[in-house]
Amino acid sequence: MSHQRVEPLDVEAIRAEYPILDQSVDGTPLVYLDSAATAQTPDPVVDAMSDYYRETNANVHRGIHHLSQQASAAYEEAHDRVAEFVGASGGRKELVFTKNTTESENLIAHAWGLRELGPGDEVVLTQMEHHASLVTWQQVAMRTGADVKYIEVTEDGRLDMDHARECITDDTAMLSAVHVSNTLGTVNPVNELVDLAHEHDALTFIDGAQAVPTRPVDVEAIDADFYAFSGHKMAGPTGIGCLYGKEALLAELDPYLYGGGMIRKVTYDDSTWGEVPWKFEPGTPPIAEAVGLHAAVDYLEEIGMERVQAHEEHLAEAAYDALSDIDGLTIYGPEPGPDRAGLVSFTLENVHAHDLASICNDHAVAIRAGDHCTQPLHDTLGVAATARASFYVYNTVDEIEPLVEAIEDAQSLFA
Numbered sequence: 001m002s003h004q005r006v007e008p009l010d011v012e013a014i015r016a017e018y019p020i021l022d023q024s025v026d027g028t029p030l031v032y033l034d035s036a037a038t039a040q041t042p043d044p045v046v047d048a049m050s051d052y053y054r055e056t057n058a059n060v061h062r063g064i065h066h067l068s069q070q071a072s073a074a075y076e077e078a079h080d081r082v083a084e085f086v087g088a089s090g091g092r093k094e095l096v097f098t099k100n101t102t103e104s105e106n107l108i109a110h111a112w113g114l115r116e117l118g119p120g121d122e123v124v125l126t127q128m129e130h131h132a133s134l135v136t137w138q139q140v141a142m143r144t145g146a147d148v149k150y151i152e153v154t155e156d157g158r159l160d161m162d163h164a165r166e167c168i169t170d171d172t173a174m175l176s177a178v179h180v181s182n183t184l185g186t187v188n189p190v191n192e193l194v195d196l197a198h199e200h201d202a203l204t205f206i207d208g209a210q211a212v213p214t215r216p217v218d219v220e221a222i223d224a225d226f227y228a229f230s231g232h233k234m235a236g237p238t239g240i241g242c243l244y245g246k247e248a249l250l251a252e253l254d255p256y257l258y259g260g261g262m263i264r265k266v267t268y269d270d271s272t273w274g275e276v277p278w279k280f281e282p283g284t285p286p287i288a289e290a291v292g293l294h295a296a297v298d299y300l301e302e303i304g305m306e307r308v309q310a311h312e313e314h315l316a317e318a319a320y321d322a323l324s325d326i327d328g329l330t331i332y333g334p335e336p337g338p339d340r341a342g343l344v345s346f347t348l349e350n351v352h353a354h355d356l357a358s359i360c361n362d363h364a365v366a367i368r369a370g371d372h373c374t375q376p377l378h379d380t381l382g383v384a385a386t387a388r389a390s391f392y393v394y395n396t397v398d399e400i401e402p403l404v405e406a407i408e409d410a411q412s413l414f415a
């Protein structure tokens, strides 16, 4: 594995900050293996948000009173802190708060895509895009007359880079690719993809919803033009997501949503916009959530993202090995290694993924079943649904055993 030399996590100490994990379902200790959907939130993040509500709560950018000034400062600083966490040196000028990754995708697809795309332009996606990217670009392409192309996935769950080189041409206006696949666990070669797109003067959007929570990410090293992620998958709260964009690109884009808080001057006839990021954040923003996300970033940085990654890779490998021993079980995505993240999707012969998840629930094991918002990818894999176990900093290798027992139980029930 790639990061074996970092100091292992003290999972027991980590779990002490997640009281939600210390519960039983019908008398059996809960095993939470659904962090790729939403990760749990540690006490320091919950405390930061409850302190905010107890001590600082007010609307931002509007008041000159003490609380409003404090809330505004906390909200603004959160942008800088999160920007720093992902290596964006422009701070708040490059980091917009949205509702989630999905809204970040929509922001660029609408603000940039509706203006720039037209017949003859191509948007290149991968076959493993989440619907957040796939549906959004598909619909904006339909409205503008642009075409959408998909880079194919190989048998072993990686991107076919030969096909990527065929797909990305001088007609490519935008390459939008997922950094880490939420279904296959594949870590895509985003630097190479971005370089390829830039060689053809295309812009790039990277969906980092599963990457930022689980590994060190440096948006400038990737050279992505836009990069998106969600608070709730990285030990932060729901209701807040992020859009990184290169300063010059964000500065020249028009807003996507309109209203108060984002304007410079309004008359009955016309309006002008404030600075980035405020021009993309109309209305009352997620203030407490920004405070929580700031705390989540502090929390993750204190653990160390390299250790988070190593822990995830270790768990994924252990799960991969344990599940591989089960007859009739198929695992999707690459074998464990540096291009495989900490989640494992699988199917079990004769057992529908939903039945499997339901029997896992009987064993107090929380996994996800369905298409994981990647329906076309599931069509390509030839399955309607998969079951997915995903891990985070608080999971232990011992928690894989109850998963295996639940799967074996399902197997005997449906034999």
Ligand SMILES: Cc1ncc(COP(=O)(O)O)c(C=O)c1O
Pocket: 036, 037, 100, 101, 102, 103, 130, 132, 133, 178, 180, 181, 182, 207, 209, 210, 230, 241
């Ligand atoms: C790869 C990927 N992209 C986008 C999303 C959408 O994230 P959100 O629901 O927070 O907008 C997810 C969520 O599962 C994801 O895994």
